Structure formats: structure tokens, C-alpha cells
Amino acid sequence: MKRLTGIGLGPGDPEMITLKALRSLQCADVVFYPASYSNSGEVQSYSLKILEQLDFETECRPLVIPMMGKNRDEIYREAYHAIKESLDEGKEVAVVNEGDVLFYSTFGYLFKMAKADGVECSVISGIPAFIAAGGLGDRPITEGSSGFNLIARPQSFEQISDLLHARVNDTLVVMKMKVLEEWYGYLTQCSRPFLYVEKAGTPYEFVTSNVEDLRDREIPYFSVIVFYEGERV
Ligand SMILES: C[S@@+](CC[C@H](N)C(=O)[O-])C[C@H]1O[C@@H](n2cnc3c(N)ncnc32)[C@H](O)[C@@H]1O
CATH class of the missing domain: 3.40.1010.10 (Tetrapyrrole methylase, N-terminal domain)
Incomplete structure (x- = not known):
């Protein structure tokens, strides 16, 4: 063998x-x-x-x-x-x-x-996809004494908010995000800066940090979102 x-x-x-x-x-x-x-x-x-x-x-x-x-x-x-x-x-x-x-x-x-x-x-x-996705952003994924958290297949937006509030200095990555609907609604009221990436590394790659780009967008299975520390401007 x-x-x-x-x-x-x-x-x-x-x-x-x-x-x-x-x-x-x-x-x-x-x-x-x-x-x-x-x-x-x-x-x-x-x-x-x-x-x-x-x-x-x-x-x-x-x-x-x-x-x-x-x-x-x-x-x-x-x-x-x-x-x-x-x-x-x-x-x-x-x-x-x-x-x-x-x-x-x-x-x-x-x-x-x-x-x-x-x-x-x-x-x-x-x-891993989240590292490749983070490489498409305009800031480090995490650095210094900041921490890093990851949720795959989130159960609810509440679960995400709880983690963001409990770990304000940490980066949070959400994978398998397609399981939740209404991402546009959630992101309009979430103050964290974010990077949304779908199909990283393919000809269909799509990257945005602008909530309005997600207004009518169907979230595919191959998508990931990175929430950075700080406040969105
Ligand atoms: C079953 S997991 C596989 C993870 C993979 N083994 C890795 O190391 O990244 C599938 C999830 O990974 C993420 N993913 C994998 N490839 C991706 C890509 N090219 N672009 C964006 N997200 C991706 C998505 O969140 C997707 O729902």
C-alpha cells in the first residue's frame, strides 16, 4: 500500500x-x-x-x-x-x-x-481563502496585539454582532456566509469596516468595502467577509 x-x-x-x-x-x-x-x-x-x-x-x-x-x-x-x-x-x-x-x-x-x-x-x-481574500484589502488582516476570530456557517447576525462587540480590537472573518440572508440590511447598521470578497483568485473575483455594492447582490457559496477593527467612515 x-x-x-x-x-x-x-x-x-x-x-x-x-x-x-x-x-x-x-x-x-x-x-x-x-x-x-x-x-x-x-x-x-x-x-x-x-x-x-x-x-x-x-x-x-x-x-x-x-x-x-x-x-x-x-x-x-x-x-x-x-x-x-x-x-x-x-x-x-x-x-x-x-x-x-x-x-x-x-x-x-x-x-x-x-x-x-x-x-x-x-x-x-x-x-486558505480568507488569507487570499484579506490580501485584496488595503490594510493588514490583523497586526500588533489585535486578535483574530473566525466563524464558519454563522447561525445568526446576532452571533456575529455579539462577537464584534465582545472583541472590539479583533478582526473577525466569516466564512460560509451564504447561509444567512439579508447581508445588505445587516451591513447598513454594522459600523465595522469590512472587506467582502467572492470567488477570490478566479476571473469572477468580486471585492468591495462599500455596502451599496451589496444591495441586490446574491451572495454565492464562495464568499467571505472580513470585519476589521475600528469604525467605518
Ligand atoms: C468548505 S470551506 C473551504 C475552505 C478552504 N479549505 C480554505 O482553506 O479556504 C468553503 C468556504 O470557504 C470560503 N472560500 C473558499 N474559497 C473561496 C474563494 N475563492 N473566495 C471566497 N471564499 C472562498 C467560502 O466562505 C466558502 O463558503
Whole structure:
């Protein structure tokens, strides 16, 4: 049995993966990428779009992880089974993820299963989306003695406000922000300076710190918001 390598692809720009990640993709026997079904039932994958722009020839196979429906444990067991079959054939297997590979990632679940199964694993980190997004702003993400907090899939705007009020000197990043509606309404009454970024590193990248730009905007899944310390002017 060979090794399983988790590879972070970075946020979307093919030039934002590490040299180590690219070399590892070139050397693998098979590369698995996470995919899901679109509303019209087609297989779609953000990771595949990045892979398609990279210089390597290794066979790529989807791991279809539906957003809804079947039991999550069962879905991951099936995905792991496909990986395990390749490992048992003596293949060098890579599993990729956008951003970093152990940060809110599909690979995280598979990594735990592989470890529990005694598989030798290694990890090649990638640039997480919130770091790439923060790099599009006009100030440091955080600095000096300021702190840093992150919420993924916020439960309510109240949860966000509570954290902003409790940690006035900290930066707060909110990921998976699409789960909440009415961001425009919230941001009009929130006084913190913010940076909203969608699809960082892709041709569809959109960046703004202006609330009015979000008035009628549909927030996509690949979006993140950074709240900085201070007051908005
Ligand atoms: C399942 S998490 C994956 C995080 C990823 N592993 C990382 O390290 O950034 C998906 C969330 O990450 C954020 N995200 C990932 N890629 C993004 C991008 N290119 N632009 C903006 N947000 C992104 C969004 O908040 C999205 O809902």
C-alpha cells in the first residue's frame, strides 16, 4: 500500500498553489477531487476548475459529495472506499481541496478515516481563502496585539454582532456566509469596516468595502467577509 497525500490547491488562482503541491500532483498515480451536483444534476467541482489549469497529466477522478440527501457518514465512507481501492492497488494517491486541505475541508474527514485505518498520510498545505481574500484589502488582516476570530456557517447576525462587540480590537472573518440572508440590511447598521470578497483568485473575483455594492447582490457559496477593527467612515 502506498501513501495518501492531501494537497491544498489555494483559493482559485492556479498560480497560487505551492511548487510542492504541483510536483506532488505530477508524481501521483491518481488525483481525487471533491465534486457535487448542480441544481440541474450535473457534476460540478471548484477544485477541478483549478486542476484543469495546472501542468500535470495524472488521471483525475471525482469524489461526489452531495450537499444534501444521504447521510454524511455514509457519503464519506463511500468516498474513502474509492480512495482505499486505489491505495490497495499500490497507487500513490492524492486528494485535493480548494484553499488549505485541513481547513474546513472534505479531505479533513477522509484524513481521519485514513489515519484510523493505519494509512500513511502526508499533507501539503495550501493558501486558505480568507488569507487570499484579506490580501485584496488595503490594510493588514490583523497586526500588533489585535486578535483574530473566525466563524464558519454563522447561525445568526446576532452571533456575529455579539462577537464584534465582545472583541472590539479583533478582526473577525466569516466564512460560509451564504447561509444567512439579508447581508445588505445587516451591513447598513454594522459600523465595522469590512472587506467582502467572492470567488477570490478566479476571473469572477468580486471585492468591495462599500455596502451599496451589496444591495441586490446574491451572495454565492464562495464568499467571505472580513470585519476589521475600528469604525467605518
Ligand atoms: C468548505 S470551506 C473551504 C475552505 C478552504 N479549505 C480554505 O482553506 O479556504 C468553503 C468556504 O470557504 C470560503 N472560500 C473558499 N474559497 C473561496 C474563494 N475563492 N473566495 C471566497 N471564499 C472562498 C467560502 O466562505 C466558502 O463558503
